[in-house]
């Protein structure tokens with residue numbers, strides 16, 4: 231029997247606002263622990279929360295990008311539970327009265343998007359001590375819940391990659407999973423292919439990368455299918471992904487049996503938004519990755535290059551600055567997606583810190599476009615530019631790297647090569663056409679790599695065939 235997966239995702243995204251969700255404390259990362267706190271985010275009695283307008287705006291941007299319905303009246307709820315990382319003993323969230331419902335991305339439906347607050351960060355020391363940093367407590371958080379529309383672990387990963395891009399392009403979060411800015415939980419069940427019924431679902435947690443999500447769901451899919459094929463049942467439970475053993479295992483604590491006793495937050499009135507403001511946010515959305523993808527593809531860039539450029543909006547910006555004024559935008563795309571990206575990775579740099587300005591790289595590419603420089607020499611010039619900071623034209627002049635345009639000179643070199651390799655010429659004429667490459671290589675070596683390989687090839691062919 232063929233089986234299919236039914237997957238839904240729950241994603242938490244920390245918003246990069248200036249201040250926290252309900253107080254004026256700075257929303258920062260990596261500061262000295264417990265220095266970015268105040269009575270509100272520490273949950274002292276008698277304090278009152280005030281919602282952060284920028285966080286609401288960020289949520290509205292995402293809603294507009296996903297095509298969600300904006301509820302101009304939504305309600306904050308208290309989700310009650312006792313845990314050391316929760317100073318108030320409850321978290322303010324939106325429960326069933328979401329700011330956003332509906333919408334979709336890459337064919338996957340969005341159930342709801344809630345605005346809520348972060349908990350403190352806990353550190354578990356080896357001796358069992360739990361250390362708490364309340365700098366994180368109260369940072370604005372979006373909870374994005376998809377419908378169970380995803381049919382494979384691969385599709386789940388693709389969806390997350392696309393969602394990350396949308397959020398990055400909106401500029402509302404850095405989505406850095408290592409910093410915990412983006413976290414994913416998944417629900418997965420399996421059913422016979424073609425069935426519309428739902429199987430028993432399992433929640434999977436503790437996945438720290440998109441690859442881990444794909445791996446964990448693939449493992450879970452195989453585990454559930456093999457249970458059912460043995461005639462056993464899938465137990466509804468929460469399981470944790472073990473990155474080292476590459477398997478999921480049941481969560482031991484009874485945490486999942488929580489009764490959160492939700493009730494409307496008495497300290498906050500319903501969140502009522504001006505429809506004109508909602509519309510203004512929608513009208514002023516930045517360009518989204520899908521629009522950029524379409525534009526890049528229309529410039530003749532390969533899919534692989536396009537995806538590499540999209541992955542980091544700043545890299546795309548750099549590429550566009552280089553491509554401006556070039557007739558071959560694909561040439562710029564290839565250079566940025568391979569050479570520039572390679573240097574960035576080697577040096578651990580962000581695109582903004584790339585040592586060559588877009589103008590400097592464009593000058594090099596114009597030399598290629600105009601046939602003055604070959605790709606092989608261009609590579610050499612590029613490295614030289616990076617080490618010396620000299621402009622491309624100057625390096626080409628100093629190193630005498632211009633393409634040999636003198637056809638008489640080229641003809642002389644070709645004659646020499648044909649004489650020196652009489653044996654190979656014989657082979658070629660007896661039908662072994664593959665040896666042509668050896669002759670081309672010999673000519674290129676004699677010209678110091680400065681001849682145009684196409685011209686060399688043509689000249690050799692006309693001499694060999696005559």
Ligand SMILES: [Zn+2]
Pocket residue numbers: 250253254255266267268269270271272368
């Ligand atoms: Zn505070």
